[in-house]
Amino acid sequence: SQQGEEDPQALSIQEGENATMNCSYKTSINNLQWYRQNSGRGLVHLILIRSNEREKHSGRLRVTLDTSKKSSSLLITASRAADTASYFCATGPPRGSARQLTFGSGTQLTVLP
């Protein structure tokens, strides 16, 4: 079963608006990663946040992590049409765990010009 689950499944916004996607997971993690996938392409890593971090920024991306709620959010500010893609969270298991990096089902983001 998938560890991370994104919410919403689909999101449509106007260019310039902010987009927020959420990820919930069930078990303990070492880190949580966000990836982006354009149509017909492989996933591209966006940002990694470790379990002892609460917030991380990279350009127009802001990721938060709340380990007490087992949830993370990805905020894309000032969205552009080129941000249209699917966004996935993936949870990195703790040391010694038999689990591997598992992905959620993704949020399909459409940014309208």
Added chain:
Amino acid sequence: DARVTQTPRHKVTEMGQEVTMRCQPILGHNTVFWYRQTMMQGLELLAYFRNRAPLDDSGMPKDRFSAEMPDATLATLKIQPSEPRDSAVYFCASGSASTGVLDSPLHFGNGTRLTVT
């Protein structure tokens, strides 16, 4: 710019035929993953190698699927015999795992789109 290379990009085959998908991981990466992506199931982990040794292939149907890493520059995923339900996009990804923890980003290839008729 280092990248994971997968071949072929597309494969159409008839049910019962053998399919071999190849992956060249990024030089220096010690972990290789095979994922399958479908609309219904999303991204499913099929197999995981570290330092060329298979560590986890529990997600793979063993009767027809096999994954190997004959050397550090090549990972293969074979399906024999193929079935229509195997139609999907198969992704290879490589990364670095230090002290047994995958704590760095995975780099994905662009996938092999397999259609079994």
